[in-house]
Amino acid sequence: MNSIIDLLDLEDPNAVVTETKIEGNVKTITFETRPSIHFCPQCGFRMHSRGIKQRKVNHPVLQDNYQLMIILKQRRWRCTNPECLFEMNEHFNFVNRYRRNTNATDMLIIDAFRDLSATAADIARKFYLSDTQVLDVFDRYVKLDRLPLTDAISVDEVFVDMAPKCKYALVIQDFHTGEPIDMLRSRRSEVTEPYFASISREERLRVRYLISDMYNPYLQYVNRYFPLATPVVDSFHVIQWLIRELDNFIRALLKRFKERDRLRQGQLSMDLHREVRLPLSDEVYLLQNYRWILLKNRKHIRYYPVVRQIKRCTFRQIIRCDFAAQLRCLGTLLDAETALCFHK
Ligand SMILES: [Zn+2]
Numbered sequence: 190m191n192s193i194i195d196l197l198d199l200e201d202p203n204a205v206v207t208e209t210k211i212e213g214n215v216k217t218i219t220f221e222t223r224p225s226i227h228f229c230p231q232c233g234f235r236m237h238s239r240g241i242k243q244r245k246v247n248h249p250v251l252q253d254n255y256q257l258m259i260i261l262k263q264r265r266w267r268c269t270n271p272e273c274l275f276e277m278n279e280h281f282n283f284v285n286r287y288r289r290n291t292n293a294t295d296m297l298i299i300d301a302f303r304d305l306s307a308t309a310a311d312i313a314r315k316f317y318l319s320d321t322q323v324l325d326v327f328d329r330y331v332k333l334d335r336l337p338l339t340d341a342i343s344v345d346e347v348f349v350d351m352a353p354k355c356k357y358a359l360v361i362q363d364f365h366t367g368e369p370i371d372m373l374r375s376r377r378s379e380v381t382e383p384y385f386a387s388i389s390r391e392e393r394l395r396v397r398y399l400i401s402d403m404y405n406p407y408l409q410y411v412n413r414y415f416p417l418a419t420p421v422v423d424s425f426h427v428i429q430w431l432i433r434e435l436d437n438f439i440r441a442l443l444k445r446f447k448e449r450d451r452l453r454q455g456q457l458s459m460d461l462h463r464e465v466r467l468p469l470s471d472e473v474y475l476l477q478n479y480r481w482i483l484l485k486n487r488k489h490i491r492y493y494p495v496v497r498q499i500k501r502c503t504f505r506q507i508i509r510c511d512f513a514a515q516l517r518c519l520g521t522l523l524d525a526e527t528a529l530c531f532h533k
Contacts, residue, residue, distance in 0.1 A: 243261070247318070264278075299331065
């Protein structure tokens with residue numbers, strides 16, 4: 190029986206396995222200690238057993254798809270000295286007093302976090318625990334101290350999808366160096382509120398600029414935590430916003446032209462009493478295929494003055510950019526000049 194103890198890495202010289210049971214995919218192993226004489230750690234008197242209590246502990250070491258459940262039969266001892274009456278529970282080396290997992294489980298969980306592709310939910314499933322339990326284990330052992338706040342800090346979120354309530358982690362960076370100051374498991378106020386409140390006011394007053402995107406709660410941080418700071422929206426986010434607005438405008442325009450062409454085609458079909466299919470209009474063609482000319486940074490558009498031949502289609506002037514895939518003009522007769530005129 191003790192070979193099971195060795196096999197499962199449950200080291201305790203006093204513990205013996207008294208029963209093993211398999212039900213479905215759960216293996217249950219019962220441990221207890223041999224009865225021995227106990228003396229009170231407080232006064233040295235003999236102690237009496239007050240009976241045995243069963244305690245369930247998780248130990249997910251078996252790899253053959255079984256869930257391993259350990260039952261500890263713990264004796265409760267009481268001092269016979271009427272002046273003392275000290276009580277204590279029996280202790281097993283491989284599990285802490287108030288924990289539902291063996292100590293080895295914690296180490297296995299920490300080890301599982303080394304796999305960067307594994308989410309907390311994956312790890313929780315593997316160890317038959319909840320997401321919160323595995324995150325608690327991580328927090329207990331992995332201490333990542335934050336760096337001091339600087340005069341210019343930036344806050345942004347990263348998609349982590351650790352748990353349904355932890356989709357976005359909050360990253361705080363030094364704006365000057367880009368060095369991460371700290372990372373919070375969520376950008377939700379129940380996480381950020383106690384976090385920022387726990388930083389001393391003196392340190393928070395040091396922050397003069399808070400750089401973020403246009404997410405309203407970030408802009409509010411200035412009023413709530415950094416009273417001397419000016420909120421600054423990152424130029425990247427401003428440009429991103431402008432481009433998105435422009436793109437939305439182009440898409441709406443494209444929709445309008447498509448609708449116009451559809452009506453024209455319908456009208457023509459009705460007038461001629463037969464199905465008419467009009468070729469793609471220039472407006473729709475340009476908006477569909479050359480949207481990128483408007484959206485791309487002009488510096489990054491490369492112009493080729495020489496004639497180039499691409500498959501069947503010859504252009505007098507070819508424009509080519511890194512988004513070559515967007516150049517869906519192969520096989521058409523439209524030349525790039527028209528596209529450039531449209532750009533102007
Ligand atoms: Zn005692």
